[in-house]
Amino acid sequence: MGRPPAPHPAERARTIAALGGRANLVPAADRVTPIVHQLHGDGSAAVVLPDDHPLVAQARSGEVSAVLELADLAPVPLREPVRGLLWVTGWLRALSGAEARAEAVRISESRPDPRLLDVGHDTTVLVLRPASMVLADGAGTTSVSLEQFAAADPDPFCHYEAEWLRHLELRHADVVGSLSRHVPDDLRGGHIRPLGLDRLGLRLRVEAVNADHDVRMAFSRPIATPQELSGELRRLVGCPFLAARRVG
CATH class of the missing domain: 2.30.110.10 (Electron Transport, Fmn-binding Protein; Chain A)
Structure with missing residues (x-):
């Protein structure tokens, strides 16, 4: 992949x-x-x-x-x-x-x-x-x-990202849990945390015992509005097949 x-x-x-x-x-x-x-x-x-x-x-x-x-x-x-x-x-x-x-x-x-x-x-x-x-x-x-x-231009979500990720961390642990199903097998069992959001995808941090690893999950297309973001997040949570790759 x-x-x-x-x-x-x-x-x-x-x-x-x-x-x-x-x-x-x-x-x-x-x-x-x-x-x-x-x-x-x-x-x-x-x-x-x-x-x-x-x-x-x-x-x-x-x-x-x-x-x-x-x-x-x-x-x-x-x-x-x-x-x-x-x-x-x-x-x-x-x-x-x-x-x-x-x-x-x-x-x-x-x-x-x-x-x-x-x-x-x-x-x-x-x-x-x-x-x-x-x-x-x-x-x-x-x-x-x-x-x-x-x-270049800054990411269109850069000024909303912090509030959204904190909300995800504090109020929607179930969503983070659903996303963790797509983390590579060898990283399962680590502490999954929301790390980043941009117009092309979502990043998770896996805090494992010996090291930290970052995993990127791609959206199906570049997004530019909160409505498009909502749709892509629902797809990531519910879709059984997802382009996810360790990046760190």
């Missing part, structure tokens, strides 16, 4: 960017957690740091090489919660004055945050000029070109 269809790595990368999960900035010396971060659709990024952070002084003196790491975290409590990582490598520079205020407004248009009001007072905006992008998830590690990233 072939591998079930999955979103293109560029689509996965755009989805991780849209979700805006946990971020770390990795300059030469140490990992830094930004106060606010935003990865834009063109692959550039903005991070907000305290004025007195050493990296701000370095970025005011000239461009600094750095990697922005975005973690895609599962919306349900798993023992291994990171579903994927996106690394954007590039060069940081610090903004000031009108340039910094304009970038703060740009961030707030897609991710409002009251801490952006401190820009120009106690915090500084740094922008990352991207050079390369790498995605790591259950399918492996893949280079994503900046052109591919800019041309």
Whole structure:
């Protein structure tokens, strides 16, 4: 059986960017957690740091090489919660004055945050000029070109996925149990958890004694509406034959 269809790595990368999960900035010396971060659709990024952070002084003196790491975290409590990582490598520079205020407004248009009001007072905006992008998830590690990233769209269900999966975990254990019938035989007996949802399928995490494994179940076709999603989920629960494949 072939591998079930999955979103293109560029689509996965755009989805991780849209979700805006946990971020770390990795300059030469140490990992830094930004106060606010935003990865834009063109692959550039903005991070907000305290004025007195050493990296701000370095970025005011000239461009600094750095990697922005975005973690895609599962919306349900798993023992291994990171579903994927996106690394954007590039060069940081610090903004000031009108340039910094304009970038703060740009961030707030897609991710409002009251801490952006401190820009120009106690915090500084740094922008990352991207050079390369790498995605790591259950399918492996893949280079994503900046052109591919800019041309892709986030998954249409990305902003509803967390609520739906938490609802499935807490209120519909019977549905998860029905889906577990399609898990490969050698993974039976592990703890089955809802892991992910996208327009092409559903992912389950099997927490076994010695390791975790991810299983992807394909929809019969790409979906775009809640009604189509409902129909595909009913098919997965009730259909005795299903394209399911271990992916991790």
